[in-house]
Amino acid sequence: MSTEQKNLQEIIKFRLEKLDKIKAAGFNPYSYNYNKVDHIADIIHKGEKSVGSFVKTAGRMVSFRKMGKASFTHVQDNESKIQVYLKNDLLPENIYDSIVRNLDLGDIIGVSGELFITKTGELSIKADDLTILSKNIRPLPNLKEKDGEAFNAFEDKELRYRHRQLDLIANPEIKSIFKKRAKIISTVRAFLDTNGYIEVETPVLQTVYGGASARPFTTHHNTLDQSFYLRIADELYLKRLIIGGFEKVYELAKNFRNEGMDRNHNPEYTSLEYYQAYSDVFEMMDFTENLFRDTADKTGELKFEYSGHTIDLSKPFKRKSMFDLLEEYCGADVSSMDTDALKKLAKEKSLEIEDDLNYGQVLDKIFGELIEPHLIDPVFVTDYPKAISPLAKEDRNGNLDIVERFELFICKTEFANAFSELNDPLEQRRRLESQAKLRELGDEEAQIVDENFLQAMETGMPPTGGVGIGIDRLVMLLTQQQSIKDVILFPAMRTED
RNA sequence: GACUCCGUAGCUCAGCUGGUAGAGCAGUGGCCUUUUAAGCCAUUGGUCGUGCGUUCGAAUCGCACCGGAGUCACCA
Numbered sequence: 001m002s003t004e005q006k007n008l009q010e011i012i013k014f015r016l017e018k019l020d021k022i023k024a025a026g027f028n029p030y031s032y033n034y035n036k037v038d039h040i041a042d043i044i045h046k047g048e049k050s051v052g053s054f055v056k057t058a059g060r061m062v063s064f065r066k067m068g069k070a071s072f073t074h075v076q077d078n079e080s081k082i083q084v085y086l087k088n089d090l091l092p093e094n095i096y097d098s099i100v101r102n103l104d105l106g107d108i109i110g111v112s113g114e115l116f117i118t119k120t121g122e123l124s125i126k127a128d129d130l131t132i133l134s135k136n137i138r139p140l141p142n143l144k145e146k147d148g149e150a151f152n153a154f155e156d157k158e159l160r161y162r163h164r165q166l167d168l169i170a171n172p173e174i175k176s177i178f179k180k181r182a183k184i185i186s187t188v189r190a191f192l193d194t195n196g197y198i199e200v201e202t203p204v205l206q207t208v209y210g211g212a213s214a215r216p217f218t219t220h221h222n223t224l225d226q227s228f229y230l231r232i233a234d235e236l237y238l239k240r241l242i243i244g245g246f247e248k249v250y251e252l253a254k255n256f257r258n259e260g261m262d263r264n265h266n267p268e269y270t271s272l273e274y275y276q277a278y279s280d281v282f283e284m285m286d287f288t289e290n291l292f293r294d295t296a297d298k299t300g301e302l303k304f305e306y307s308g309h310t311i312d313l314s315k316p317f318k319r320k321s322m323f324d325l326l327e328e329y330c331g332a333d334v335s336s337m338d339t340d341a342l343k344k345l346a347k348e349k350s351l352e353i354e355d356d357l358n359y360g361q362v363l364d365k366i367f368g369e370l371i372e373p374h375l376i377d378p379v380f381v382t383d384y385p386k387a388i389s390p391l392a393k394e395d396r397n398g399n400l401d402i403v404e405r406f407e408l409f410i411c412k413t414e415f416a417n418a419f420s421e422l423n424d425p426l427e428q429r430r431r432l433e434s435q436a437k438l439r440e441l442g443d444e445e446a447q448i449v450d451e452n453f454l455q456a457m458e459t460g461m462p463p464t465g466g467v468g469i470g471i472d473r474l475v476m477l478l479t480q481q482q483s484i485k486d487v488i489l490f491p492a493m494r495t496e497d
Numbered sequence: 498g499a500c501u502c503c504g505u506a507g508c509u510c511a512g513c514u515g516g517u518a519g520a521g522c523a524g525u526g527g528c529c530u531u532u533u534a535a536g537c538c539a540u541u542g543g544u545c546g547u548g549c550g551u552u553c554g555a556a557u558c559g560c561a562c563c564g565g566a567g568u569c570a571c572c573a
Contacts, residue, residue: 008507008542010524011507011524011542014525063534067529067535068530070532074533088530105523118531119531119532122533139507139523140507140523142508143508144508146533151509151534152534153509154508154509158504159508162565212572212573214573215572259572260498262567262569263567271573368571414573469573470573484573494564494565
């Protein structure tokens with residue numbers, strides 16, 4: 001969209017002329033500060049009881065009706081909006097002619113005055129003074145509305161995401177999603193903090209990326225003349241802290257994955273990982289369940305509708321083995337099948353399976369296609385194949401093909417992934433070396449041998465339980481949003497032009 | 498990456514069986530000292546996402562490209 005559009009240029013030109021008129025009259029159209037005494041929501045909240053009292057507030061003009069020597073405007077602040085009556089006679093000398101006549105939709109003003117009820121019954125401020133705080137020179141989207149319903153609503157998703165500030169002005173209810181996001185994050189932090197966890201920060205720029213199976217972003221440091229990767233996970237560094245003697249650590253920060261984008265994936269996303277020494281995946285299951293329940297409870301409701309399903313986080317989360325689920329939904333005992341038998345099963349269920357997939361990949365595929373769509377109520381799925389879990393400990397009961405791992409599913413979506421963390425340095429080395437072989441065979445997402453990590457583990461890592469949670473998805477669930485773009489203020493977009 | 502849909506004025510949209518672009522809001526000028534989608538009168542504004550093609554003629558038909566949304570595939 002060109003910025004050279006003549007109509008837009010003309011609107012801007014007229015606003016610049018008004019700006020000059022305000023300056024010429026001796027007023028600064030871009031003030032340094034304003035003593036905003038009252039929040040509009042507080043004024044509205046008091047309602048008719050406040051009539052006759054004097055208030056002083058500020059906000060953005062979102063409606064403007066001029067009638068010669070008097071005007072009405074609605075001023076919108078962080079949480080609410082109120083009508084302001086601007087009357088020539090009631091304002092100080094020169095304010096009406098020099099400022100009010102040069103105001104536009106989108107200007108930010110400060111006003112003071114007495115509260116009254118208009119003829120049509122709306123609580124309003126009868127302005128006895130007005131200060132212009134910021135002059136708008138670029139028009140806002142249409143803000144016409146009646147009874148809270150917008151006409152010509154600003155709902156083009158591309159414009160809303162690219163120009164989020166306009167979205168927040170035109171659709172102020174969107175702010176509640178991001179306020180809730182902030183509350184979810186602070187509640188999660190508080191939960192971990194009160195349970196003795198220490199929040200840490202580990203490198204975003206990594207020379208060897210690891211801790212997950214994904215393709216990274218690559219960048220370059222000039223002074224070191226060396227490539228760096230933006231982290232795909234913070235797992236390996238957090239384990240080094242466990243080895244160093246922190247017994248409970250967590251990091252709540254962004255990861256970056258150079259992969260597909262859709263309503264569940266943004267290239268940069270917020271992840272939470274927490275690790276507890278001397279623990280295992282089963283204890284972490286209890287803890288994670290409590291974390292989810294506590295967060296939902298303190299930020300909203302435990303029971304809600306999402307994607308057409310009723311989700312109830314107050315009930316105990318189910319716990320099921322992947323093999324039991326496969327038996328339940330496929331009617332086949334998969335536990336004794338080898339890779340070929342699994343492939344045969346997949347083909348019977350008319351899944352497309354590439355020939356070069358290994359045991360774990362086939363099982364994962366079958367699970368994703370045939371089981372995940374059934375997982376509505378919260379369920380911890382356990383017993384994952386070792387081949388797709390290179391950082392998890394083998395099953396303690398002697399099944400060498402599976403590991404101690406869970407993924408938490410709610411409403412068909414994965415929310416958490418956890419292991420009894422592998423702490424045997426020799427086994428860890430074998431696992432990463434076998435990943436390296438997969439990589440040589442062309443698996444771009446296979447993990448890399450991180451020698452520093454392996455040396456750290458050789459120092460001795462206590463048994464540890466670790467969990468990763470996709471925070472954006474948690475926010476989606478608890479705010480009932482269907483797209484990750486609606487819980488990220490500035491989702492990744494291709495550049496225009 | 499594949500498929501489907503979308504892209505016309507600052508915003509929301511109409512026009513699309515091809516005949517050379519319209520509305521509402523916003524803007525501008527005027528009237529208006531309790532309006533609220535304020536009203537009344539007048540009025541500005543668009544190389545119809547970009548390019549190529551078909552045609553006497555393209556916003557409209559075709560192809561390619563750019564951008565977006567949705568669905569699917571892989572990853573959280």
